[in-house]
Amino acid sequence: MLNLFVPARGTSPLKVVRGLKFQPDGEIQSDFASRFARTSGAILVGSGPQGCLCGFSDWDALVEIARDALSRERVPELVALRFWSRERYSLTERIVDLDEVQGVVPAMGELVRMRVLAPEQRRHREIVRALERSLTAVVTLRLRSGEVLEGTLEAFDAESDVGTIDGRPFVAWEILEVRGT
DSSP states (O other), X not given: OEEEEEETOOSXXXXXXTTBEEESOSOOOHHHHHHTTTSSEEEEEEEOTTSSOTTXXXXXXXXXXXXXXXXXXXXXXXXXXXXXXXXXXXXXXXXXXXXXXXXXXXXXXXXXXXXXXXHHHHHHHHHHHHHHHTTTSEEEEEETTSOEEEEEEEEEETTTTEEEETTEEEEGGXXXXXXXX
């Protein structure tokens, strides 16, 4: 099963893409319904070409529908949940930038928050990924101030955005570019 939360939903129906469609009728997963009970919007039920999601694997269609809905409905995000009928879940969450992906395969019980992130957020995420991959490597960081830090990346914590190069602390938001040397 597939549910989709559309905040502040208007009356226009969502686009149907290669048989994937969303409508207001059908099973709504109880944990998902509870999560959005006090939020303005609508929960829609997804179905594939056969009227269910049996054998469905065209997750690119979900991304296409989401991109269209975000644009037309002017909402900040759509939230999808894939689930087995009548199952309960401890819902996990993942944010997906629709400008970075083609298909999104939601795991069972996973809230997939589909958004189009601002370029600054996307750039920051790329820097964090580069720093995580470069731990213990020699790197060059170009800071917003124009300063350049070069040395061994000794530590980096993606949650706090703080790291050290040769004993000198830095904050990831200060970085414009990461290069390995």
